Amino acid sequence: MAITLNNGFKMPVVGLGVWRVEGKEMRDVIINAIKIGYRHFDCAADYKNEAEVGEALAEAFRTGLVKSRRIFLLPQSLKKLRIDFLDLYLVHFPVATKHLGVGDTGSALDEDGVLEIDTTISLETTWHAMEDLVSMGLVRSIGISNYDIFLTRDCLAYSKVKPAVNQIETHPYFQRDSLVKFCQKHGICVTAHTPLGGALANTEWFGTVSCLDDPVLQGLAAKYKRTVAQIVLRWGIQRGTVVIPKTSKLERLEENYKVSDFELSKEDMDVIKSLDKKYRTNQPAKFWGIDLFA
Numbered sequence: 001m002a003i004t005l006n007n008g009f010k011m012p013v014v015g016l017g018v019w020r021v022e023g024k025e026m027r028d029v030i031i032n033a034i035k036i037g038y039r040h041f042d043c044a045a046d047y048k049n050e051a052e053v054g055e056a057l058a059e060a061f062r063t064g065l066v067k068s069r070r071i072f073l074l075p076q077s078l079k080k081l082r083i084d085f086l087d088l089y090l091v092h093f094p095v096a097t098k099h100l101g102v103g104d105t106g107s108a109l110d111e112d113g114v115l116e117i118d119t120t121i122s123l124e125t126t127w128h129a130m131e132d133l134v135s136m137g138l139v140r141s142i143g144i145s146n147y148d149i150f151l152t153r154d155c156l157a158y159s160k161v162k163p164a165v166n167q168i169e170t171h172p173y174f175q176r177d178s179l180v181k182f183c184q185k186h187g188i189c190v191t192a193h194t195p196l197g198g199a200l201a202n203t204e205w206f207g208t209v210s211c212l213d214d215p216v217l218q219g220l221a222a223k224y225k226r227t228v229a230q231i232v233l234r235w236g237i238q239r240g241t242v243v244i245p246k247t248s249k250l251e252r253l254e255e256n257y258k259v260s261d262f263e264l265s266k267e268d269m270d271v272i273k274s275l276d277k278k279y280r281t282n283q284p285a286k287f288w289g290i291d292l293f294a
Helices: 023-036 050-062 123-135 149-158 177-185 199-206 215-224 228-238 250-257 266-273
Strands: 002-004 010-012 040-042 072-074 086-091 139-145 165-169 189-193
Touching: 023 050, 023 250, 086 123, 086 165, 123 139, 123 149, 139 149, 139 189, 149 177, 165 177, 177 189, 215 228, 215 266, 228 250, 228 266
Parallel strands: 040 072, 072 086, 086 139, 139 165, 165 189
Antiparallel strands: 002 010
């Protein structure tokens, strides 16, 4: 299954996020995912595992497991990923931070452990630099991430190349229906990061509650003879979003990918819609010492 972006390029609706996948696991995760059918991988320089992703992809291309341009990537480094251009390049977060030097993907924190924000660089400046990458042939599509309605509207106002994607946290407990509908109305594909509500990982990292434990969703899983994760991912796809769940376990890779052979009824979609708690599970303030969503 694929969705057509506003520039005509297609993006698979189910992808694999590699945040928190450790280097030693990466080879098996990427190779197994490709064998299962994944052709969409969500990467970022900040994850500090691009080199390992590149090594795994190089092996897949070298052995003929897949042709290179059949892989849809959302990364930050061509060199580490061993590719010539990116399918999609995103502004990871709507803020400019202190530059630590070429190749340094860390976050600059002040003496109080608070993220050092550069107030001299506007989001418009950043976006026009992104547009330059398109004209240079280094990127096919560009997009935004973690933008709300206000910031998305502003980007539409000053953009020469329209953002193709807005990647945001959204799941049954954090549905953000107005933002999703605003983006879709203006031709911007919404990609759901943390589409399973963080599951175990965000519970461990941020102390948040996972929607996978919700009894209503568990009841729907029993009704459709699916896992709760499959119900949640299918819900995300049926509301017109792309989903990029993260896992390093083979059985979960297979489970998360097998969501195209069933459909939730309108009544059950409405049931899930009623579960919204406006509950964010991914909290960058844990690392940055400041709540940029405040």
